[in-house]
Amino acid sequence: MAARRDTYTPQTLLQVAVGVFNERGYDGTSMEHLARAAGISKSSIYHHVPGKEELLRRAVSHALDGLDAVLEEPAAGTGPAVxxxxxxxxxxxxxxxxxxxxxTLLLRVRGNTETERWALERRREFDHSVAELLRKAVAEGDLRPGTDVRLATRLLFGMINSIVEWYRPQRGGPQVSSQVVEAVISTAFAGLRGTGRP
Known part of the structure; x- marks a missing residue:
């Protein structure tokens, strides 16, 4: 047991916690569940974090930081909105x-804790940024005239977010993930672009 405890880091503990949260639900997970899954004592977990909500915060932050970083990429900030x-x-x-x-965990938070409410607010900010790009693309004439921006944004995210329900990376790796991305782009933009546009 001591050897395993010595090998645990905040990152590996977080990976275990995310798996348990996704399997049992955050509300249905106790520190005892986390300790059992990690194969360490509850006191060893408390050595790394003050409690399970901190693990949740770190987990959803990892997801949100990745999404927010997309908006900071050069290609997200220059050129035509479309x-x-x-x-x-x-x-x-x-x-x-x-x-x-x-x-997956981020998409399952419901706002029952302070951390979940914080995560939902950050998600809304990201969604608003994408909706604004969609609105600009319509205004610039590169998407179908009369597009309902709010509805189109919801449908777009509905399609993307549904990937968590069926995508399994161990069944195909990078080639399959690349195919999924191309399918998302072609499906979404074939419908969003105006008639006769490429």
């Missing part, structure tokens, strides 16, 4: 698959 939107959609799908367990 190109920036396509870049953000592409990279959002990639981040989701790269950080699958963390994004």
């Amino acid at each position: 190109d920036r939107l396509e870049h953000v959609v592409r990279r959002t799908a990639e981040v989701l698959m790269e950080r699958l367990p963390y994004v």
Whole structure:
């Protein structure tokens, strides 16, 4: 037991916690569940973190930081809005698959704790940024005229977020994830672009 305890780091403990949260639900997970899954004592967990909510915060932060970083990439900030939107959609799908367990957990938070409410607010800010890009692309004439921006944003995220329910990286790796991204882009933008546009 001592040898295993010595090998645990905050990051490896976080990976275990995310797996348990996704399996049992955050509310259904106790420190005892986490200790059992990690194979260490509860006091060893408390050595790394003050409690399970801190593990939740770190987990959803990892997901949110990845999404927010997409908006800071050069291709998300320059050029026609439709190109920036396509870049953000592409990279959002990639981040989701790269950080699958963390994004899965993020998409399951319901606002029952302070950390969950904080995470939901950050998610809303990200969604608003994407909706604004969509609005600009419509205004610039690069998306179908009359597009309902609010509805289109919800449908876009609905499609991307559904990936967490069926995508399993061990069944195909990078090639499959690349195919998923291309399918998201072609499906979304074939519908969003106006008639006769490429």
